[in-house]
Amino acid sequence: MARLGLSLGLAAFPALAQQPVINPNGVVNAASYVPSPEDGHALAPGSIATVFGQNLAAATAQAQSTPLPANLAGTSVTINGVAAPLFYASPTQINLQVPAEVPAGTASGYSSVPVVVTTAAGPSQPVMVDTYYVGPGIFTLNGSGCGQAAVLNVKPDGTVSLNGPSNSAAPGDYLEVFGTGLGPPKVAIPDGTPAPAGMSDESGVARLLGATTLSTSAWKAPGLVGVDQINAQVPPGVLEGCAVTLAAAPGNLFGPPVVVSIHSGGGQCVDPPLETLGRIKLKRVVAVNATPPSETDTFSAWFDGSPGKTPPPPASPLIAAGYLIAGGGTAVIPACTLPGYVTLDAGTITLQGPSGPAVAVAPALLDGKIAYQETLPAGAITGGTFGVSAEGGTNVGPFQTSLAVGAPIQITSQFPAGTYIDPSKPFTVAWQGGSPGSVVTVRLISNFFLQDSVLEAQADASVGSITMQPLVVTNNGMTEMQLPIIDGPNAEVIVDVGPDPTSPLTFASPGLTLGGLLNWKYEYDFPGLTLVPQ
Numbered sequence: 001m002a003r004l005g006l007s008l009g010l011a012a013f014p015a016l017a018q019q020p021v022i023n024p025n026g027v028v029n030a031a032s033y034v035p036s037p038e039d040g041h042a043l044a045p046g047s048i049a050t051v052f053g054q055n056l057a058a059a060t061a062q063a064q065s066t067p068l069p070a071n072l073a074g075t076s077v078t079i080n081g082v083a084a085p086l087f088y089a090s091p092t093q094i095n096l097q098v099p100a101e102v103p104a105g106t107a108s109g110y111s112s113v114p115v116v117v118t119t120a121a122g123p124s125q126p127v128m129v130d131t132y133y134v135g136p137g138i139f140t141l142n143g144s145g146c147g148q149a150a151v152l153n154v155k156p157d158g159t160v161s162l163n164g165p166s167n168s169a170a171p172g173d174y175l176e177v178f179g180t181g182l183g184p185p186k187v188a189i190p191d192g193t194p195a196p197a198g199m200s201d202e203s204g205v206a207r208l209l210g211a212t213t214l215s216t217s218a219w220k221a222p223g224l225v226g227v228d229q230i231n232a233q234v235p236p237g238v239l240e241g242c243a244v245t246l247a248a249a250p251g252n253l254f255g256p257p258v259v260v261s262i263h264s265g266g267g268q269c270v271d272p273p274l275e276t277l278g279r280i281k282l283k284r285v286v287a288v289n290a291t292p293p294s295e296t297d298t299f300s301a302w303f304d305g306s307p308g309k310t311p312p313p314p315a316s317p318l319i320a321a322g323y324l325i326a327g328g329g330t331a332v333i334p335a336c337t338l339p340g341y342v343t344l345d346a347g348t349i350t351l352q353g354p355s356g357p358a359v360a361v362a363p364a365l366l367d368g369k370i371a372y373q374e375t376l377p378a379g380a381i382t383g384g385t386f387g388v389s390a391e392g393g394t395n396v397g398p399f400q401t402s403l404a405v406g407a408p409i410q411i412t413s414q415f416p417a418g419t420y421i422d423p424s425k426p427f428t429v430a431w432q433g434g435s436p437g438s439v440v441t442v443r444l445i446s447n448f449f450l451q452d453s454v455l456e457a458q459a460d461a462s463v464g465s466i467t468m469q470p471l472v473v474t475n476n477g478m479t480e481m482q483l484p485i486i487d488g489p490n491a492e493v494i495v496d497v498g499p500d501p502t503s504p505l506t507f508a509s510p511g512l513t514l515g516g517l518l519n520w521k522y523e524y525d526f527p528g529l530t531l532v533p534q
Contacts, residue, residue: 030095043102055091056119059091069086075094079113112128146337151176175232195221241261271340273308280388307340348360406437407438420531435461442466505518
């Protein structure tokens with residue numbers, strides 16, 4: 001009996017002493033549930049985060065007052081050694097506010113800081129997470145980061161109600177959007193303390209599918225801890241339906257999209273008819289300044305549909321040299337399933353080039369979506385006519401079409417890795433070859449973390465060169481020459497050759513209400529350049 005008692009005692013000891021464990025990628029934005037390692041979704045100081053794991057607390061507890069406590073149910077959390085205010089703690093989940101003094105990134109990108117959960121059993125192993133001054137997300141009604149947004153409709157008469165399929169917002173109404181991670185307030189708020197009324201951060205915008213909303217304003221939601229609020233007016237002419245996508249951003253770094261319901265007159269939403277579109281593309285990518293140069297040839301096709309989907313708008317005339325585009329990084333988003341958004345099956349697709357054997361490409365699931373992707377032998381994509389045929393599948397009927405691909409070019413300008421591009425002097429890219437009627441696009445891109453500056457120009461392939469002139473920028477009364485606007489060590493030149501974008505190539509197929517688009521491209525990449533003097 002004594003031996004049995006000893007065995008029971010030893011067996012019970014580890015259960016009482018189990019240390020907390022944070023799941024891999026288990027520290028996420030509490031609104032979007034996107035883990036901080038995903039590009040564009042670092043945790044922002046002052047925002048709300050969620051920690052998932054095991055043995056995180058001895059019991060379940062919730063904060064009963066503010067300022068929020070640093071300990072719940074015997075559990076505390078530090079981020080970069082700073083105690084985090086806690087909303088909620090349970091054995092598998094903790095909700096907290098990221099302390100304001102946690103590093104908000106560096107001049108070149110994210111900061112990486114440790115998160116540690118401590119209980120009576122001791123501290124967890126630290127888990128490193130990325131932090132940055134912004135990391136936007138919108139709260140959803142089901143708390144998953146996907147689906148119906150936690151958004152209020154505000155009518156012109158001031159009536160407030162919860163947005164949903166049976167209670168849509170109408171054009172002219174305002175949407176009160178609640179999220180977290182839009183950036184710091186203009187005046188500091190103590191950790192764990194609700195924001196006072198009128199605490200503007202003036203940094204948030206919201207975007208509905210097909211339009212940037214009008215009359216936006218943003219502030220820290222009064223009476224709440226770590227919550228941002230955006231008021232955005234629904235513009236006239238916006239796409240209506242039961243699942244219109246909505247995203248929020250500080251500046252141009254948009255977080256993951258969620259959905260809201262929009263309907264003229266409000267009330268029950270009505271989805272427009274499902275419209276479907278196909279795309280087929282041949283692409284050759286050449287890393288010109290690699291050692292040795294490398295080439296990848298690919299065939300891709302995808303067929304998708306959504307309520308009220310429209311074909312791409314007509315392309316504008318060719319962009320003259322010197323056209324500036326200021327852009328932001330593309331954020332990775334979770335693979336949320338949006339109601340009414342579908343991908344389609346066209347059966348096996350066969351590609352027959354000007355020479356060589358035919359290639360059969362079967363549909364595959366990529367990130368949960370039906371798509372076609374095939375790597376071809378180097379040199380397979382070249383000038384000539386390609387035949388494309390589909391046997392037909394569940395959603396898309398059989399079709400046959402052809403794609404006339406123009407000749408490639410040979411770039412005669414040289415940009416070895418490490419080349420310094422002088423922003424004060426004209427910049428020229430020259431080439432030989434190509435087919436008349438094909439369009440060459442030159443982009444000089446300067447990357448600064450999640451912000452890009454792009455100088456873009458286009459010309460007919462027969463022209464043989466493009467020269468971009470420096471931009472004239474006035475700064476405090478002084479004239480500067482700058483090309484492009486962001487100086488930095490991470491610059492690249494990308495040269496594309498493709499069909500004239502003002503005359504799209506199309507095909508038809510049963511099951512595609514909007515038809516299909518054909519495209520081909522040669523892409524010549526010169527990474528590893530710099531706009532910083534050597």
